[in-house]
Amino acid sequence: MSRPRIEDVAARAGTSPITVSRVLREPAKVAPATRARVTAAIAALGYIPNLSASSLASRRSGIVGLLVPTIDNSIFAATVQGLTDAVATAGLQLLLGDFRYSDEGERALVRALVGRQPDALVVVGVVRDRALREMLLGLDIPVIETWDLTTRPVDTVVGFSNREAGAAMARHFMARGRHRLAFVGGRDQRAQARAAGFAAALERAGAPSPVTEIVDGAAIAEGRRAVARILTIAPKTEGVFFSTDMLAVGGLIECQHCNIAVPYQLAIAGLGDQEIGRELTPALTTVRVPAYEIGKNAGEIVLSRLRGDPIGKRVLNLGFSIVERESTQARSAK
Amino acid sequence: MSRPRIEDVAARAGTSPITVSRVLREPAKVAPATRARVTAAIAALGYIPNLSASSLASRRSGIVGLLVPTIDNSIFAATVQGLTDAVATAGLQLLLGDFRYSDEGERALVRALVGRQPDALVVVGVVRDRALREMLLGLDIPVIETWDLTTRPVDTVVGFSNREAGAAMARHFMARGRHRLAFVGGRDQRAQARAAGFAAALERAGAPSPVTEIVDGAAIAEGRRAVARILTIAPKTEGVFFSTDMLAVGGLIECQHCNIAVPYQLAIAGLGDQEIGRELTPALTTVRVPAYEIGKNAGEIVLSRLRGDPIGKRVLNLGFSIVERESTQARSAK
DNA sequence: GGTGGAAATGATAGCGCTACCATCGCAAGC
DNA sequence: GCTTGCGATGGTAGCGCTATCATTTCCACC
Incomplete structure (x- = not known):
């Protein structure tokens, strides 16, 4: 037995296919008694409209x-x-x-x-x-x-504006006395925009340009590795802005492992306001995005x-x- | 100008609609020269087949x-x-x-x-x-x-088998000398199966039945709250199995806040083998699922x-x- | 009683594609 | 030369629904 069609429903309800179609799409246009018969027939047959046919015919x-x-x-x-x-x-x-x-x-x-x-x-x-x-x-x-x-x-x-978010975070760091900064993020457009805004705000304030680490993916392990590299290349770095909270969590964990005090020795911030950042110690500063x-x-x-x-x-x-x-x-x- | 149809492509390629359809679905059945003309016409017109029509006609x-x-x-x-x-x-x-x-x-x-x-x-x-x-x-x-x-x-x-996973974890705890255990999980079937297996294995070994905490969702905060409750109700609990790694992370964090040594005072395990569990200290024991x-x-x-x-x-x-x-x-x- | 018009329902004709079978041309085999 | 068979292509007829335009009914109103 194949699936029932609108025609089967119509036959059972003693009406025409078009009326069944209307019951499904604009029930107000069908008289209550007819509507009830059609609804009952639909339920009895377990009818499910074929939406391919529907979208072909209606262009929606x-x-x-x-x-x-x-x-x-x-x-x-x-x-x-x-x-x-x-x-x-x-x-x-x-x-x-x-x-x-x-x-x-x-x-x-x-x-x-x-x-x-x-x-x-x-x-x-x-x-x-x-x-x-x-x-x-x-x-x-x-x-x-x-x-x-x-x-x-x-x-x-x-x-x-991801660019503006990056700039705001740069100003946030600077307002707290940190000017030697670094950025960690992926290759995607959004990360790049955050990086650009971050760098631009620093330049405008006369701060040194940030060390930038490009990572693949958004894994915690990538964040750890990035911090390790940054501290090798630029040991005097005072703060790191990560393009995502997960990367930043990796940063926090790496610091913990290396006995680097956060935030006293190194400040860390992420983006996304994920739950994990709220719960860790120290709790993670982040950009809350809508x-x-x-x-x-x-x-x-x-x-x-x-x-x-x-x-x-x-x-x-x-x-x-x-x-x-x-x-x-x-x-x-x- | 509306979207091109298969007929438009056929006209441009000097062939019939059905041949275009074949080029799209079983190119091997069309002569190379014809195929090339059709392919060129498709590209020139930017033709994209209407899959509603296709699925209506083909029933796939x-x-x-x-x-x-x-x-x-x-x-x-x-x-x-x-x-x-x-x-x-x-x-x-x-x-x-x-x-x-x-x-x-x-x-x-x-x-x-x-x-x-x-x-x-x-x-x-x-x-x-x-x-x-x-x-x-x-x-x-x-x-x-x-x-x-x-x-x-x-x-x-x-x-x-979620039930078997729960049982295996119970045995894992017992093999390490822990018999007063607790379970934390949601209301869904999978969590319930894990809980049942966990409890059954304990009963079979003659261990006390586990304290069970039902939580809503899989948030870290829920895991924290669950551990806090368990330690109030049953302060002598030696180990907790969480139905997901995220809940277990909450458990770890709560212990850290309350100065409960993990694993010495309380052992903790999760399920899912999520990255975060690997990176935290102490690293989280978990059930790796495929x-x-x-x-x-x-x-x-x-x-x-x-x-x-x-x-x-x-x-x-x-x-x-x-x-x-x-x-x-x-x-x-x- | 006749008229207008709204509400309810139906007949017809596709939507754009593919299944099915028919047709055509051509090489191989006798 | 004629058949056989196969590869390549096309004609026809839907797939199950809805847009559009009737048609029917019935009530309000003059």
Whole structure:
């Protein structure tokens, strides 16, 4: 016995297929008595609409495509959650794809997602590939970039300035009497923007330019290794800003192992406000970023666009804040 | 200008739609010269096939539905990765849904996924709801349950025995001279199975039954609170087994705050072999579970089924192993 | 009683693709 | 020369749903 179709439901309810379709999509337009019969028939048959057929006929798929660099990074999970919360209210579903920080993977993934006819696309990050930008523009669906601001988004961008976050952390260190600083982060755009802002703020204040360590991934072990290298190359370093909290945790642990007092000898800060940073001793100073809100806002923008609302702001800056904890306290506080 | 269709590509390549379709799906069946013309036309037009139409016509969607309890738990990320790695080789795509540990959410999610006509379904966990089991059986597609073994899977299950893992950890503690034990875990099936195995092994050895603390979520703070409660209720407790490494990290941190020596005064163990546990001092004893392999195997089973291979083993036990580190060393080792 | 119009329902014609079978051309074999 | 068989290609007819435009019913109102 194959799966029931809308026609089977209609036959059982003594009505036509189109009425069943209406019960599913706009129940208010069907008389209560008919609606009840149809609903009963649906339940009795265990009917589940074929959404491929539906999206082919209606040209609306009910899918929001989401491109993330990686899913094993819990900070993006908050963004996914926010996006889900926002779009689920409208019955939209997320189609998630991770491109593992690879440009080629991103192109392939976009093709795969677009083939499913998403009603909108949300990207964690900014689309830099020129051809890809063109293609997304040509799709004629909302495309929301997130997690970093750009002055010329494909369509709309919601996030915060990673560059400004880096600069703010540099000023945070300097205000606490630390000027010989270092930066640790990955190769991705966001890390690079944080590094650039960090360096620029230092230069502007006349401080020495920071030692910069590029790492692969965001593992604790990478953070440890980076600190070890920094202390070899520049033993007088007074503070390190890590592009993520996990890297910073590695930094804290390495200092503990080498008997380097944090924050007195070396100050450490991360980004992301992950739980582990709050619980360690010393507690980790960090940049709190609006990960959940980014997803929520992106979802709300998607919904408003699908409703046909006029296009509002193209750049939505949700800001960030520095959460000061023990790991960057001023020496005088000793 | 709207999106090009297969017909447009055919016209440009001077062939028929069906040939274009073949180039996309079984290129070997098309003459090289024709194939080249079609490929060029596809590239020139930026044609992306409409997979809704494709799946409607072919009755194969190229989608594998994946149900996870939550995505913000990095240990499932490894399973997702393994599954992706396995099915991507066959051009299949994952449609991910998280039901946030809610039964109602699970039912709704299954309906949403099934509507997209997945070629197979992978579930993290075991489907317990009777009606849901029936429905999945009726779908006539492979359904792979994972992460816990059951003697009567809907179809096929791949994982390890959580109950046995709990029992093994109980024996691990007892072999190191600890018999007054406690268990900390959530309400989910897997945690409950670990708790049951843990308690059963203790009972069998004639040890006192364990103090059990139920927590919500897997946060570090929950682990801290649980240890604090356990030490109030049963101050003589000699060891605690946490259902996840994150909870165990909370346990370690709480002990550090309260000046309880680990492992001398209290031994601590977790499950999951997360990086953080390796890096802390004392390093965390844990149960290493084959998270990635579970996904990989599930994917391979899906592929073999879709190829039409006969159904093999219905229960695939991938086992686990205990990784002993400092946090559960015997007292004599002091 | 006739008219207008809203509410409820239905008939028809695709959406863009692929399964199925038919057709065509050509080399091999007798 | 004619058949056989195979590789390459195409025509036709849906897949299961919904957009669009009827059609029907029935009540309000003059």
